[in-house]
Amino acid sequence: MTTTARAQGATIWLTGLPSAGKTTIARLLGDRLKAEGHRVEVLDGDEIRRFLSAGLGFSKEDRNTNVQRIGLVSEVLARNGVLSVVPVIAPYADSREAVRARHAVSGTPYVEVHVATPVEVCSERDVKGLYAKQASGELSGLTGVDDPYEPPVDPALVLRTQEQSPSESADAVYAALAERGLV
Ligand SMILES: Nc1ncnc2c1ncn2[C@@H]1O[C@H](COP(=O)(O)OP(=O)(O)OP(=O)(O)O)[C@@H](O)[C@H]1O
Numbered sequence: 705m706t707t708t709a710r711a712q713g714a715t716i717w718l719t720g721l722p723s724a725g726k727t728t729i730a731r732l733l734g735d736r737l738k739a740e741g742h743r744v745e746v747l748d749g750d751e752i753r754r755f756l757s758a759g760l761g762f763s764k765e766d767r768n769t770n771v772q773r774i775g776l777v778s779e780v781l782a783r784n785g786v787l788s789v790v791p792v793i794a795p796y797a798d799s800r801e802a803v804r805a806r807h808a809v810s811g812t813p814y815v816e817v818h819v820a821t822p823v824e825v826c827s828e829r830d831v832k833g834l835y836a837k838q839a840s841g842e843l844s845g846l847t848g849v850d851d852p853y854e855p856p857v858d859p860a861l862v863l864r865t866q867e868q869s870p871s872e873s874a875d876a877v878y879a880a881l882a883e884r885g886l887v
């Protein structure tokens with residue numbers, strides 16, 4: 705039987721406010737990693753909510769359940785050699801810590817990136833119109849406005865996207881992975 709070198713997987717979690725730039729950066733990073741021959745999966749929040757987390761809402765409990773489910777899937781992928789990029793808000797520190805702990809059990813790298821775009825900039829971008837809906841009273845419980853966002857205390861990387869292009873931000877994440885020997 706021949707043995708082949710096993711790819712090193714990891715979870716790269718992009719946490720931050722709505723419109724911070726998580727999906728944009730995840731796609732750019734994912735495309736680059738794929739082009740380089742890595743096995744890559746992008747687990748985006750919206751898609752996941754339609755399927756894996758269908759029926760869950762935006763209460764603290766449901767947000768935690770959503771993050772734990774995504775964390776489980778991502779850890780399984782990462783443990784099996786996939787670079788799993790997760791552009792999901794994950795507003796609560798304790799649920800992110802539980803995901804980190806799940807990775808630690810199997811010795812699987814977990815790289816937390818804070819997409820730290822200030823709320824003023826996010827609400828200007830307002831890609832999905834959520835900030836406008838919150839302001840007009842059509843919606844409540846918007847993360848960073850009238851729902852909590854607990855910033856990571858010790859992330860691997862902090863991105864100030866208001867001062868960078870999307871590709872500069874994606875390059876910075878790539879560099880953080882390179883520093884850790886993951887790419
Ligand atoms: N440096 C940057 N990195 C990422 N996005 C940026 C940057 N500069 C500007 N942008 C713009 O900010 C917007 C971010 O939207 P995106 O959908 O990626 O946000 P998100 O964090 O995934 O939001 P949500 O939580 O609502 O899904 C895009 O229009 C993107 O072009």
Ligand SMILES: [Mg+2]
Nearest residue numbers: 726727749791
């Ligand atoms: Mg997104």
